[in-house]
Amino acid sequence: METPPQVPPDRTGPGAMDALHEAGIWAALTLQAGPPWLEQFWVYLTSHFDPKSIYTFCFPLAHGLDARVGLMVLWIGLVAEWLNVVLKWFLFGERPYWWIHESGLFSQEELEKLPLRQFPVTCETGPGSPSGHCMIPGAALWPLVTALTAEVARSTRRVGAGLGAAALPPQLPRVPVLRGGGCGTDAECTGPAQPGHGCWHRPRLVPPPGQRLVLGPGVAAARHAALRLAVPGGGQCPGAGPGRRDPPAPPGRGPAPGWPPAGGEHGAGPAGPAAGAQAAQALGRGRPVQARGRALRGRALPGGLRPAPVHHRPQELPGALPSPPSHQLGGLRPCFGLFSTS
Numbered sequence: 132m133e134t135p136p137q138v139p140p141d142r143t144g145p146g147a148m149d150a151l152h153e154a155g156i157w158a159a160l161t162l163q164a165g166p167p168w169l170e171q172f173w174v175y176l177t178s179h180f181d182p183k184s185i186y187t188f189c190f191p192l193a194h195g196l197d198a199r200v201g202l203m204v205l206w207i208g209l210v211a212e213w214l215n216v217v218l219k220w221f222l223f224g225e226r227p228y229w230w231i232h233e234s235g236l237f238s239q240e241e242l243e244k245l246p247l248r249q250f251p252v253t254c255e256t257g258p259g260s261p262s263g264h265c266m267i268p269g270a271a272l273w274p275l276v277t278a279l280t281a282e283v284a285r286s287t288r289r290v291g292a293g294l295g296a297a298a299l300p301p302q303l304p305r306v307p308v309l310r311g312g313g314c315g316t317d318a319e320c321t322g323p324a325q326p327g328h329g330c331w332h333r334p335r336l337v338p339p340p341g342q343r344l345v346l347g348p349g350v351a352a353a354r355h356a357a358l359r360l361a362v363p364g365g366g367q368c369p370g371a372g373p374g375r376r377d378p379p380a381p382p383g384r385g386p387a388p389g390w391p392p393a394g395g396e397h398g399a400g401p402a403g404p405a406a407g408a409q410a411a412q413a414l415g416r417g418r419p420v421q422a423r424g425r426a427l428r429g430r431a432l433p434g435g436l437r438p439a440p441v442h443h444r445p446q447e448l449p450g451a452l453p454s455p456p457s458h459q460l461g462g463l464r465p466c467f468g469l470f471s472t473s
């Protein structure tokens with residue numbers, strides 16, 4: 132009886148997979164040769180962030196942030212776990228801790244010189260490829276990371292938009308600049324009068340394209356009072372007529388505490404600084420807008436208020452200059468104005 136021919140042993144050296152496994156062993160040896168704290172770090176990472184952490188940590192966290200994202204984490208984790216087991220049994224990958232002994236590529240002497248150490252977390256009994264530690268958390272954390280990065284991007288855009296709005300004064304919804312030059316009253320100033328600051332500058336008279344002039348009720352009332360004060364005509368508002376009563380001063384329109392009285396260059400108008408300062412001193416602080424304005428107007432006229440184009444309608448003031456467009460208010464500078472996008 133003939134014996135079957137013996138298959139000759141492979142003398143061509145390790146194949147591609149063996150070379151890959153050997154490279155894995157050297158990589159593990161390099162990591163294990165690191166400092167002790169690094170070893171602790173890897174052991175901690177492997178034991179705490181293994182696939183179980185998807186159900187004990189990641190899913191509750193994601194569900195607390197967003198229920199939909201939490202469910203995605205849970206289901207993707209479950210499917211990935213199942214796929215990992217199926218692939219493991221199809222591929223049946225080696226693990227370095229048993230392969231190093233079973234491959235027959237290392238002599239006993241070599242094995243004694245290779246300080247590859249086992250840890251409780253590396254004692255897995257199933258096939259080693261594909262790695263569940265990489266595949267399952269990588270898949271399950273995808274929706275969580277995507278949702279978090281989208282949220283961070285949204286927040287960054289919101290902050291950017293807020294900073295952009297703050298850098299564009301005409302687009303601010305409320306601007307506390309309520310005082311312009313030539314008004315003859317400081318009743319609406321809300322900040323210190325310093326050149327180049329606060330209400331030293333007049334607000335824009337013509338809104339930028341696409342924006343419109345917006346006056347709140349309080350601002351509109353104060354503006355009305357200021358317009359009446361600046362009308363030339365010997366201390367009386369043309370168009371007001373004899374016997375016409377002044378409307379009551381808007382409530383709470385006294386100067387803010389610490390706010391200097393109208394004087395100097397601050398809004399004294401064409402009557403000049405001296406007249407404005409004297410009038411303001413004579414009147415003192417905290418007087419109603421109209422009372423102070425009348426006194427200022429009396430002082431200012433000798434100096435010559437520049438003839439202002441009218442703010443009255445033609446039928447109210449016969450012979451007056453034609454009215455400018457409502458938003459422009461002619462040479463009579465409005466004290467108050469806010470622009471907003473329409």
Ligand SMILES: O=P(O)(O)OC[C@H]1O[C@@H](O)[C@H](O)[C@@H](O)[C@@H]1O
Pocket residue numbers: 181182183215255258259260261262263264265
């Ligand atoms: O990353 P490895 O070695 O493939 O291990 C994956 C396994 O790691 C174990 O710790 C988990 O309990 C298993 O659920 C998981 O399949």
